[in-house]
Amino acid sequence: MNEDMSFTNVKKINFQKRPLPIPADYRPLYKIAQILLVLKYCCRGGTSSLIRLHFFSWAMKSEDNKEKVLNIVYNKETKNFPIWRFEPALNRALSFAIAEGLVEQAKLNYRLTPKGEEFVVRIIMLTDLMTSEKSFINKVKKKVTETLIKDISRRWETK
Template identity: 35%
Template structure:
């Protein structure tokens, strides 16, 4: 490609770009089954609650904000939760792989295969160490009612 104003030619080459681990679908699928197994009653959740949990786990600041909300030290409308399209894609891949399934239209439920994957991940202490600590801290305190209050639907 020649640019006459600059008096030189430019050559553009496509180069591979490394994708950070937390953006890779495999990482998110593992996180999804862990969230369903450890933070959701009956290993079932709305997609909205899963997005809130995914957003929370991403940074320590988000984790502290959610803990403050659960502890009634923060108002629900003060959180700005970001929905991540890559997480939706991971949910779709997990459905395609038979690890989770949709129930009642908008709810996601773990399957036997997803349960087995969560158990395998649980055996390896080097996988998701920080995320697991946070999951142990919140357990099932992020209820559907709490999520609805964040978005003002109640």
């Protein structure tokens, strides 16, 4: 090895921490807040399957996705509904939410805890926070049922 390229002569190495922007969709706290809103306002008994949580996460990614969901909710148009994306960021956020005691796992479902209820009430009280998500959730409410999710996802097997 060339002596000039060896690290034996290196006296100091400097590292500079640079900000790395992370889109909100991938920030655990944002995803946790999204999960809590969905469990509180879109799920009976504050309980949901993982597939439905992924459905809502996908729905809130874009205005186009929201329109597709509103179309199945209000027009019952499920025939050509697209396959939605499953995100590792949601699974990570769920793990953090469980660790913090905001959500608990009950068999194959996830349920809002009393601590999670308190947290989601604070989110609702902040009127300038997650306005787009809150508006969408207010339109959908509890109309996206587990049965609807099963009906849509059952078509994946036939495609």
